Structures are given as C-alpha cells and as structure tokens.
Amino acid sequence: MHPVARAGLSALISVAAAAGACATMWWIAVAVGGGYGTAVLATVVALTLSRRTFASRGEFARSAALLPVIGLVAAGVGWLLVAAPVVGAVAFVAGMSVPIWMRRFGGRIARLGALVTLPFTAILVAPGAGAQTGRWWLDLVLLVGASVVAVAWVAVAREVGVLAGVAVVGEVAGAGEGARAGEGAGAAAAAVPAPRRLPASTRMALQMAAALAAAFVAGWLLFPDHAMWTVLTAFIVNSGNRGRGDVVHKSALRVAGALGGTIVAVAFTFVAEPTGMLAVVVIFAALFVGTWLRGYSYAFWALAVTLAVALLQGLLGVAPTGASLWAVLGERVLAIVTGAVIGIAAAWFVLPVRSDDVVRKRLSEMLVALGAVFAPADPAVPQDERVEAFRASLARVEQLAPVHRARRAVGGRKTIRAIDCIEAALALGPAVDARLAGDGVGGDATTGRLRRAVGAARKSLAAPVDFARIHSTLLALGAELDGRGRDGGR
Template identity: 40%
Template structure:
C-alpha cells in the first residue's frame, strides 16, 4: 500500500486527472502480488517489457474507444497469448504475467478524456506510471526485507525447475485449454456487453476474466464465481451506503478506496470473498469520479457482475473443460513423487522441501473442494476433499521421517501403493489412509 500511495502521488504530480492515479494503484497491487521484482533479473525484465506492453495497452485502449470490435479482438488475443505462453516454462510465464497486467488495468481504469499534460506526453503516461510502480514496489520490498519486516524473496521458478512429465497429457494441455476458455469467455462477454450494456461492458468482461484467471479446473471457476457474486453484492450495498452518506467523490472517497484496497489485500489469504467484497467497494466508489449517481450505477453493476460470472462458468464447463478432480490427482501424484524421492535411500541429500512445496500446491485447491463437500456430502459420501485432509495429515509425520533419515520399508511400499492408486479414484482415499497409518505406527 505504501508503494501504491507513493506511485499515486507521483502520478498526480505529473497529471492531476484520476486515470493515471488509478492505473498506478492497479499496477502496484498487481506487481506486488506477482513478485516480478523478486530478483535483479526479474526487475530488469519488467523494466524492459513493461514500457513496451504499456504502449501496446495504450493502443488497445484507443481501439476499444474508437473501433470497439477491433479493440475487443486485440484484447482477446493479448489475454489468450498471456495464458498460452505458460506452456513454455517459467520465463514465458513471467512474460505472460507482464503482458496481462496493463490489459487488466484497462478494464478497471476509467477513461478520462481531458488531460492537463502535453499531448505528446499523454500517450506515454501508462509507460511512466508502469516504471514508477516498478520503482516504488521494488524499492519498498527491498527496504522491507532489509529491515526484516518481510521474509527473503522467493527464488524464481527457473532455478528449481519441475521435473518433466511424460506420463500425463493433462499438464501440457492445461495452459492451452485455459487460454481457449479465457478467449471464449472474453469473446462472449464483449458481444453481450457491446450489444446490451454499451456504457458498462467492462464489468462483464472484468468479471469473466477474474473467475477464469488462474483456473484450477471447472469446480474452481464455479467456486470463484459464487464468491465473486456474493462479495460483489455485499460490496455494492456497502458502497451504496457510503456514497449516499458522503457523496461519490472527494478526499474522503479517495481515503475509503485506499482503505478498501488495503483490507482486500490483507484479507485475501483468508478467502476470495473478502477480496471480491472490498475490490467491489473500491471500484464502485472509483466509478463515482465519472459523475454518475451512485444508485443509478451500483445496482446495474451487480447485474453485470452476475452475467460475467455466468459466462465464466459456462466457458470453463463447456469449452474444453479441465476436470478439477483430474487436476487434483495430478498434484497429489506430484506430492507423492516428491515424497518417494525424499524417502529413497539412494538419494544423496534428502530434504522435505520439494514435498512441502508440492503439498502447498495441493492445498491451493482445498477451498473449492471443501465447498463442494459441504454441498454434496449427503449425496456422495466419499469426497476428493477427503484426499486433501489425509495428505495434510501425512505432512508432519513425513517431514519427521525425512529429517531423521529413516526409510522404513513399509512406508516406501505405502507410498508406492498410493502413487499407483492415482489411476483409480475409488482407491485413492484407502491408499492415503494406509500411508498415514504406516508413517504414524
């Protein structure tokens, strides 16, 4: 938040209009979450690529205003490319993240035609703001780490590459499927938005993008869509109340927007609904700067969010769907493979690091499966969420065995049986339970 405020003040000093200031906050939050500044090479990459991508985003933004259908096609192509690039490794994944940032910012940054900067500088403002955001985020992250307020930066993925997968076709195809799903969702969102919501299409497109971003399968998309709509509904009511009490703009509204963003970032690890709620409040208050009355603006926004969520879910379930249970089994197999390597007596240096990281990847899928278990437990006694619970129970005993250097034969056999069970879903839970018993006996 300090980086966002510092970049916002710099942007306002250059151009007092709200557009660049909003872009400054959006880019700072996105850059902080992406950790693109986590090492020197990442900062250099971002400093080179962000200005170029920012200029492209300026062109796309102009197309969306002057030639909407062409702009929509270019926007869809850019978002498709940012996701499809993930299949080519960590470097391409980082490039995809950089490509996506300005395109997403276009959806949440209101267009203010009037500007107080020279006509020559106006098109370069996104580039200037992007570099300022990178400067402040990098500087404050480095200062916080030096003061031990933050832990060390995570090492880039390229320094610890994942083992090649030849046995499964799910992972190589997942990025392509998600890219196609995103393109389909955005295409439908643009068509519906332009046809029926000419002045407010961006909220439909933004919601469809959010619920399909970082998809871990169709169940994950449905789960995020429900949270997005519920959070947006609560945020709309709160924002409407705040706007009616103090008005839709001014210094108090700016302070409320910053507080809402802070709370959203702070509470996001506890659940996506918190992020949806507070970001909806911030965006709803932000739209007040366009001069629209709050009651006339907020309720239609909720309708458009619901439409975007439905489009996102339909795309994930109908267009080359990725089954969430299949994705979960792939991650479980990765965790068990890392555990087998750590327990193998032939391994020279045995540490639990890879196994712990693999379990953390599995845990990312827990919220959606926990929600599914809560809804369907009555009709389906055995749930994939039970696999997550059992693997989580195995974590600490496994770490203790690895740290002690013990490799009991019964445990290694149980690990092998659990790995084989990934082919038959009905055998997974008994195999994982047997693994837990073998490690705790």
C-alpha cells in the same frame, strides 16, 4: 508472528506500494496537465505486481525491465478499445488468452505470459488512460512512467517486506511456476496417464478467448456503460482456472462480493459519503482489508474493489447521485452476474477441465516431490531444495481445498470425496517436518518403506479415478511417515 498478523502486514505493504504509486503518478500527471488515468493505471499495476511472487531479485529485475514495454502495448490496446472497440477487443482477447497458452512451455516463457496480464488487467479499469494531455509523445511518456513508478514502489515494498520478515501476499502466477526441483512433470504424467486431447493450458486459453469474446458482445449489447465489468468478471473467474468447479465457486464469490460492495456504497450515500482526501483514505483502507482477507475468501476482495471503484467515481465526479445511483449500481451487479455466467459456460462447455483431474495431477506432483525428499542424496539437488519443492507442491494442493470443501458442504459426507484426499495430503506436511526434525531421512529400510508407500499412492491416482482408494493410500503413507506403518510401527 501469527499467520493472521503476517497476512495483515503483507497486505499493508502491498497497499502502501499502490498508494505510493498512485500519489506519485497523480502528482506527475497533474504537473504536466494530464488526467487521472495513468494514476489509476499505476495503482492497479502496483497492487497486482506486489502480490506476485518472484524467485529472486534477479527475476524481479528482469520482469521490471519488461513491464514498461508490455504496459505500453497494453495501453495501445486500451486506446483501441476507445477508438476502435472491435479491433481493441480482438487485441485484448489475444493479449489475455495467448499468455495462458504460453504456460505449456514452462519456466521463463510461462512467467513472461503471467507478466503480460498485469497491464492488460489494468486497462479494463482505466481503458482511456492513454488520452491525457493531447500531446501523443507526452501521453506515451506518462504511460511508460506509470509502469516505472509502479515497479519502483513495489521494489521498495519488497525490500521492506524482507526487513519486516514477511512475504508480500503472493499468488501462483501460472501453471509451470510451481516447485522447481523435484516437480517431476514427466513422472507425474506417468502416474496419471493423460488422455489424447489438447494440453490443459491450450484448453484454458481457448476457454478464456471464448469467455472474453462473449463478454465483450454481451457487455456492449446489454450494458454499454458497464461493459468492462462484464469482461473483467469473465476474465477473473476464468483466470487461474483449476477446473469447472473452481470457476463456479469463484463466480459465486465474485457476485456475493459485488453485491456486498454495492450495498456498502449505497449505504454511504445515506450516511455520509466520503469526499476529497477522506474518500482516498477510505478507498485504500478498503483495498487493504480486501487484500488482507482475500486469502480467506475472494468475496472480500470483490467487495473491496466494488466499493473502491464506486468511491473513485464519486471522487472524480463521474458517479450519479440520488435515485439513479441505485440503477447504476444495480446495472453494474447485473453486468458482473452476466460475466460470471459467461465464464461458467466457457469453463463447462469449451473443452472443459475437470476439477477431479486437476486434483489428481497436483497430488501426483506432490507425491513426486515427496519421493525426491527421501531419494538418495544428490549433490546436484540439495536436500533443502528438495524439501522446499515438496512444500511448494503441497501449497498447490492446498489451493484446491476451498472449492472442494464447498462441494462437500453441498453434497454431504456420504462418500470419500476429493477434499478428503486433499486433507490427507495436507497432513503429510507436518509428518514430513516431524520426520526430518527427528531421525531425518532414516536408514535404507526406512526409506525403502517410504518409497514403496509413495509409489503405492501414486499408482492409486491412475484412471479410473477412485478417491476412496487414493485416500486410503495417502493415509497409509502418513502412517509410514509417522512411524506407524505396518512394518515400522513402534
């Protein structure tokens, strides 16, 4: 299947799960006299959960069992944001920043931290979801039910994805959830000596806490009716932080998408604003297109979400009309811009993580995984597992490409930059596949040359950073894999 078609089918499965969760929870809430909040909550959780990757059905089942409990805690925080905003903000900041700090422990602890952010993100969209029926026990049942319904629909979507032969659009849930076998964190650290400072996960957690705290204050003071947009943007641009440049790049895409979504929303008011079931169809169509194109640019997703929320407010009768629409949507864009500026400031001035250091770290992890592919056979770690670990680490390198391509577009090609090294690293993937499909790992002499080439590439990552040197060794490694090395040319 063509990659574009595969991505489209994956997006369709994800959005279908969200639509199913929304319809189910809406029907349940209306049947018991509740409002729309839990339906929105179920939609957001389902859409976000369906885009996450899980190693196995068992891992998904464990996450599914925990999600309703986490959702209940998050809903309590959402209630505090309405009833006692300052207390709720403190709890929310902790709920979003502590899971980032938990990444340092890796494995299940990191995955648990990533799971926590799902319902906490949802309450930014529907902070009042807890106030539904006026009966607290029924409200609790609805809140837990929203998570259960979302999980059920995502479970169905995952199985449909397996039957269709596609993977639901995934995202790395957090640092520490990358390749398992051959990731070699200790060896990677030896290749790129870390300065004596706080771990990256701790620094990013503190950045997130500072950004969210500032966003709450700025939102309340400047945009009391749209404060959550400021907070949501600050969270988005700092989540999955891959360095200062990544935050700037993501902020620009977020603002561009919000502007595009606002323009489309206003255009609907002048043409024919969707209402009733048509509005629902347009909302989920926008989410489908945004999910499909998100892999090409985050701006598409930001546009889709901005448009979907504007239409949702109109559907629920809470959106302004006439001249005030321009003012409200304009204020929302300003709130988003403010959140982006706050996120950038936190990334640059609160224990910053340099983009170049992230590139070096991920290149080092990739090279360790590549070395494991051509290491002597080990029954404990099958060859297929080592190859998959290399591909996973290479995918993590590829995640860095968009922001560094943007930097090259702005700065030109006068010198060797990080993106040149990233592209040279990505070329190793096809070379490894060709080698394994041809003569396999090869004899002792061949693997010896490959291991020396990998070692040279790893040594080139040592400080001070010299991308020209790194680029040269990666090209030499590629030539060795292709059989064009100095000692093994054909």
